[in-house]
Amino acid sequence: MIINGIIVFLLYLALVIFATGTAGILRFPDFYSRLHAAGKCDTMAAILALSSIALYHLSENPDLGGVLVALKILLILVFVFISSPTATHAISQAALIIGVEPWGREKK
Numbered sequence: 001m002i003i004n005g006i007i008v009f010l011l012y013l014a015l016v017i018f019a020t021g022t023a024g025i026l027r028f029p030d031f032y033s034r035l036h037a038a039g040k041c042d043t044m045a046a047i048l049a050l051s052s053i054a055l056y057h058l059s060e061n062p063d064l065g066g067v068l069v070a071l072k073i074l075l076i077l078v079f080v081f082i083s084s085p086t087a088t089h090a091i092s093q094a095a096l097i098i099g100v101e102p103w104g105r106e107k108k
Helices: 002-027 031-060 064-098
Strands: none
Touching: 002 031, 031 064
8 A cells, every 4th residue: 555655656756757847848948958857857757657667566566577577677767867868968969069059148
């Protein structure tokens, strides 16, 4: 019962963070700030969602099969944790190289 509550809470928090990232993509003024919102929120929400999935498998199948599935999901979580910020950084560097200008306030 408590584990199910934790799983639901983690999934709800992931949903809220995904929605926040979506709002950031729609509301921020330039490419770099939109990329920042997308990169941070997507990474955190994916970590929370994958954590809840791993916890679900551990609670439903406490035998060796459930543990192995949870470990595989945690390895995917580590991969997402490393690759998503790296990809965001590479995309922003490529945009800077091709000349995408950062947003700035117009001088009067």
